[in-house]
């Protein structure tokens with residue numbers, strides 16, 4: 001079992017403090033839902049775990065099996081098994097999706113993957129995600145629709161087989177069928193060697209995936225922890241009730 005542990009994490013963007021002491025422990029085998037009103041720091045948390053340079057950690061720690069994640073480069077974090085499925089995937093003109101995926105896989109192996117094996121894996125994943133085959137040979141995310149970009153993040157996750165996957169609004173912009181395909185695909189990847197953090201605004205994804213743990217992040221702190229029942233409560237009542245717990249909102 002692996003453990004990703006976040007302790008008293010403070011993160012700033014420029015001179016603005018966004019995260020104000022986040023505590024969160026994720027074991028492999030668990031699926032954590034991260035909820036919260038917009039602009040309160042969910043993406044900031046996931047980006048800081050992955051090491052995005054815009055987010056500076058001013059206090060606290062992130063460890064992966066007792067190793068200091070904050071001391072690692074983004075590449076190292078990826079090699080150690082962290083993966084971020086982004087809310088706004090970037091396009092890279094000039095680099096094909098398939099070359100990008102191959103490079104990402106090879107960065108994490110001693111020996112480069114054999115082309116035949118790579119193509120087999122890629123074809124299988126594209127098939128499972130019911131993606132258009134030509135997306136593999138187009139430039140990464142260039143001209144992809146919103147839904148295609150999101151599916152492509154899941155495609156990367158499938159091929160990279162991370163230990164911890166952080167999925168940021170992976171379902172936004174997906175139609176009903178795509179949402180079903182993506183959530184089935186995430187469910188199929190569930191196993192004792194994978195931990196996940198899933199940010200979504202929609203009940204539908206969580207209904208299909210049934211997270212084991214649920215957290216509500218408000219104004220840079222996790223203020224409520226619970227189980228699936230929290231998702232139903234938020235779905236019915238929004239976040240207003242959290243205020244009554246004495247939490248100040250943005």
Ligand code: ADP
Pocket residue numbers: 013018036037038039040041042043044045054
């Ligand atoms: P959420 O994902 O919960 O909607 P974010 O983490 O994206 O919230 O944003 C939290 C706050 O941090 C917001 O006020 C947002 O404007 C600010 N913020 C996040 N990323 C950046 C950035 N790269 N540059 C400037 N401000 C940012």
Ligand code: MG
Pocket residue numbers: 038039
């Ligand atoms: Mg947001």
Ligand code: MG
Pocket residue numbers: 042043044087168
């Ligand atoms: Mg966000």
